[in-house]
Amino acid sequence: MEDKQEITVVIEKDVSVVVPPDLPEESKRPSEMSGDTIITITEANAVSKESADTPPVEEIPPRFTVYEPWQKRLIVLSAAFSALFASWTAQIYLPALNIAAADLHVSTTRINLTVTSYMILQGVTPIFIGGFADNAGRRPAYLVCFLLYIVANVGLAKSDSYGSLIGLRCFQSATISATQALCQGVVADIATSAERGQYTAFIAVPVTLGPSLGPVIGGAIAQYLGWRSIFWFLAACAFANLLVLIFLFPETCRKVVGDGSILPRKRNQTVMQLIRNRRRKKDASDTESNTATPIETTESSPKVNFAWSKFLTSLVLLCEKELSLLFLYGGFVFAGVYAVATAVPTLFSEIYGFDGFKVGLIYLPMAVGSIFSVALVGKGMNWNYRRHARKLGVEVDRTRQMDLIDFPIERARIEVAIPPLILSMVVITAWGWALENQVSVAVVCVLVFLLGLGLVSTTSVFNALIADVRPGKTGAASAANNIIKFLLGAAMAAAIDPLIRAVKPGKAYAIIAVLYVLLSPCLYLVVKRGMRWRKELREKEGEDTRQ
Missing domain, CATH: 1.20.1250.20 (MFS general substrate transporter like domains)
Structure with a gap:
């Protein structure tokens, strides 16, 4: 019997595993033989001890605000x-x-x-x-x-x-x-x-x-x-x-x-922001007329779900x-x-x-x-x-x-x-x-x-x-x-x-x-x-x- 090659695919939480499209359908199933290859899909906590001992990458929290x-x-x-x-x-x-x-x-x-x-x-x-x-x-x-x-x-x-x-x-x-x-x-x-x-x-x-x-x-x-x-x-x-x-x-x-990077609605913008955004839109429209790709100039702010009961929060x-x-x-x-x-x-x-x-x-x-x-x-x-x-x-x-x-x-x-x-x-x-x-x-x-x-x-x-x-x-x-x-x-x-x-x-x-x-x-x-x-x-x- 021929030796078969075994590949272990580790799936981290919230991480997608991309399988090549040319791989046969049978090979995409976990722990099944396809030719000379065995693909084993396992979770990160079941990996070898060397992988488990690897320290996780510490996430750096985002800046609290964009203002200097x-x-x-x-x-x-x-x-x-x-x-x-x-x-x-x-x-x-x-x-x-x-x-x-x-x-x-x-x-x-x-x-x-x-x-x-x-x-x-x-x-x-x-x-x-x-x-x-x-x-x-x-x-x-x-x-x-x-x-x-x-x-x-x-x-x-x-x-x-x-x-x-x-x-x-x-x-x-x-x-x-x-x-x-x-x-x-x-x-x-x-x-x-x-x-x-x-x-x-x-x-x-x-x-x-x-x-x-x-x-x-x-x-x-x-x-x-x-x-x-x-x-x-x-x-x-x-x-x-x-x-x-x-x-x-x-x-x-x-x-x-948010941290100041989200462009608010017009009612929350300063006059200077409104003037600056109007100029950006004008520049974007000029650029869009010369290119096929439209340019998004602003971000829309999340809708504020305001309830009158919030008035009583202080109480x-x-x-x-x-x-x-x-x-x-x-x-x-x-x-x-x-x-x-x-x-x-x-x-x-x-x-x-x-x-x-x-x-x-x-x-x-x-x-x-x-x-x-x-x-x-x-x-x-x-x-x-x-x-x-x-x-x-x-x-x-x-x-x-x-x-x-x-x-x-x-x-x-x-x-x-x-x-x-x-x-x-x-x-x-x-x-x-x-x-x-x-x-x-x-x-x-x-x-x-x-x-x-x-x-x-x-x-x-x-x-x-x-x-x-x-x-x-x-x-x-x-x-x-x-x-x-x-x-x-x-x-x-x-x-x-x-x-x-x-x-x-x-x-x-x-x-x-x-x-x-x-x-x-x-x-x-x-x-x-x-x-x-x-x-x-x-x-x-x-x-x-x-x-």
């Missing part, structure tokens, strides 16, 4: 400036309250309701816009917000009654308050966890710059041009920003453009264990900013005899402190992320997003938050006692600077961690965070003056510091159980998807 670092900085800065309008609008109006009350012939108590109503809607309305932006895109949400915001400011500038003023202030808040949540979503779209620290610190600046610069600008405008001119100023600034968004700000939502996120603890503690930290900012006009006019313009200048050291926090906490978060990665033997690539399911991201972030948090506790206590003892204004300004540095740094870390925990729903998670943050801020703004009257500034601000300490177990639980909660959540969502 300088492009990402410009995008984040544009989003941060857009977010500035939300906090700016709330505070720029404060120096004009007494003037507006006299002009409209209402009491100071009634005119203060225009501030309270603004803050309440500032916390509630982003839950709707956040869910929409996570599915339909950031650009449509931004454009709609700023268009309606301009309309609201024009109406406020022409307002001649108390009813129209409070109604339009509510509408103004509803239109612009979502921009802070949108800004968080933009950072999550284009920045990996390894580099998110520096960008998240940028977007924390508007939260403090608004309360710091708003009263100074608003006071000067109200004094020289009248309180209605404040809203003309806001409308003009919003219109300029809207033009930048229309012409230059790209769509970043990963459900719409669902409020019930998640890890996020709820972060929202609660971060909200109290943020409320400390309002505890200081709200009491400044009354305390400094009573203790130091400052007028409205000088009171506005007191906010500037806090703005400077927040700017310093950008450099410090951003680098700190990135450094600590790399440190934990080295301990786990994981190589950090800033251009690619690492799966954080087995990475202690909670510990890596909160370790950075502890020093500025302790600083905030000490300084806010010292701030109260300094005012009670009427120390030099220079000392108070230094304390305000340190307070801005500590509180904004801590808030930046929490914002980054929220984006890391819920990367696919950052817009909705940020909106849910705003619900707690601004409601607690509104409560603190309402409670701080009665508290100061009852126990004086020293004890009042010491109570706030004690609250920070009493609620600190929230952070311990997040560090200790956060990774397990994330794994349970992913398993649950995987089961829901399979069903």
